[in-house]
Amino acid sequence: MGSTATTTVPTNGELMEALAAVGAAYFQDFAAAASRHGLSSSQAKALGAVQEPVPMRALAGRLGCDASNVTGIVDRLESLGLAHREAAAGDRRVKIVVITEQGREILGLIRGEMIRTHQAIGTMTDEQRVALHSVCVQVLPVLSGRTAP
């Protein structure tokens, strides 16, 4: 057979199941890499969310959790020397979370050590990479609730 028509279009359910399995496996790889550096997945996620300085409140938004949680998470990041709080210029109520050099270093290590993810990407052809990336980019605004008006 040539290239046509031997494939069937997956149902929504099949696609969701496949996405869920891949998402879960990706997350486990991430959590395992973070754990090797003594970080919980929430802490590592927060670290990745402060690559540029971010106010506490905005960080809560990025992490999709209540603002009260961020206090504790940043406390622990701060006690590990991976981030610190700075006063904001204009508004004295606001505190801005800034990643430290060490934090940036650890973040890079964690990402580099997601070995299963790297292996998985390694099995893809260039064509598959292009297709996957473009689907992700296309789908993300809808999936995250930022549908363009």
Next chain:
Amino acid sequence: MGSTATTTVPTNGELMEALAAVGAAYFQDFAAAASRHGLSSSQAKALGAVQEPVPMRALAGRLGCDASNVTGIVDRLESLGLAHREAAAGDRRVKIVVITEQGREILGLIRGEMIRTHQAIGTMTDEQRVALHSVCVQVLPVLSGRTAP
């Protein structure tokens, strides 16, 4: 030809970032749908993992957590009437978790109410669905550490 060379192949980093964003958004959609039915994401994940009867120990494996946690999670599922424990035939040490009719119903509702995910899938062409599904299937064994020997 028409289809060549105008696209650039994404780097591993770009692909990982895109995957992470999609995975996180998918998970939030899942957690939000579960929450609407009074379930935590762990509880909902467990519910999805017992569509067929599963021993406690095996459930821990599926959820990727320690066996001691499963006791509490199944306790709560059981108190909500969504699953129950049964004795195993051959081995009196083993308890098997079985989903109830109500549990199956709630699980179906949760999956149906992942509206952002359904919308996101709705934006895909048939070609994209086929490509995405096949990449997921291809990548999953590597990503989840079950590389064929």
Next chain:
DNA sequence: TATTGTTATACTCTATAACTATA
């Protein structure tokens, strides 16, 4: 009055270690 960050509280999830009852 409204907002930012924090604290207090309560519940869930998590791993480790110790326990029980089976095998």
Next chain:
DNA sequence: TATAGTTATAGAGTATAACAATA
């Protein structure tokens, strides 16, 4: 001895409500 499930414990994440400082 080894395994399945539970319990005890402690730490972390989570949301809600109340609070201080600032806007």
